[in-house]
Amino acid sequence: MNKQNSGNTKPAKFINTNLKQRTLILLKPDAVKRGITGEIIDRFEQTGLKIVGAKLIKADRGVAQKHYKKDAAWHKKVGEYNLKDCEDLDVDPMEIFGTTDPTEIGSQVNEWLFSMFDEGPVFAFVFEGPNAVKKVRTLVGSTYPDAAPPGTIRGDYGLDSAVMSMQKKRALLNLIHASGTVEEAQEEISIWFSSEELLDYRRADEDVYHY
Numbered sequence: 001m002n003k004q005n006s007g008n009t010k011p012a013k014f015i016n017t018n019l020k021q022r023t024l025i026l027l028k029p030d031a032v033k034r035g036i037t038g039e040i041i042d043r044f045e046q047t048g049l050k051i052v053g054a055k056l057i058k059a060d061r062g063v064a065q066k067h068y069k070k071d072a073a074w075h076k077k078v079g080e081y082n083l084k085d086c087e088d089l090d091v092d093p094m095e096i097f098g099t100t101d102p103t104e105i106g107s108q109v110n111e112w113l114f115s116m117f118d119e120g121p122v123f124a125f126v127f128e129g130p131n132a133v134k135k136v137r138t139l140v141g142s143t144y145p146d147a148a149p150p151g152t153i154r155g156d157y158g159l160d161s162a163v164m165s166m167q168k169k170r171a172l173l174n175l176i177h178a179s180g181t182v183e184e185a186q187e188e189i190s191i192w193f194s195s196e197e198l199l200d201y202r203r204a205d206e207d208v209y210h211y
């Protein structure tokens, strides 16, 4: 019998050894202030992923700096992206950033990210389950809500763009942070939660799937 996958999507690995993968989700101040946290959490819960930690927290600058400690490569990438937007809009980057150096521009955007946490509390979660990191990132969608397709959370609930955030000199309002890799998840979870705050229990789905 032909066991090849007939669809276009890549099949999941047959033996999944990552059943207890954990990921950090932050519902950012814009999501909390808009009162849509329940709807967003619903989307993650509906997949079968399990909440193992949750808290509403006003992050101080120290936590913000640990969480969004971006490297020079990120600064350069984001700076170049913003410079391209300036060019497309025929806006002088000197007027907004006072520089044309992409790394310096990215570093300013990084500062805007720290300030985002001054705007209000975040609702922090740890979700657990098979392939939790990738599953959550797929649901969340593109960093830029104006480019995120319908069906993704940023696409369904957001409309901000790099251009809007640049003009207002603030972080992009894209509702959610979700860990990008398993290693990043481990590091980020330890910034926001102590091990005592992460609870072990069984969800009904685990009995259905026998894991």
Ligand code: GDP
Binding pocket: 078, 081, 082, 109, 112, 113, 142, 143, 162, 165, 166, 170, 171, 172, 173, 174, 176, 177, 178, 180
């Ligand atoms: P994410 O993993 O999708 O959140 O994307 P990144 O880790 O690359 O960026 C972290 C956060 O920085 C994003 O969620 C945005 O809030 C913000 N951000 C990223 N790119 C830009 C940008 O070009 N302009 C502004 N203002 N904020 C940005």
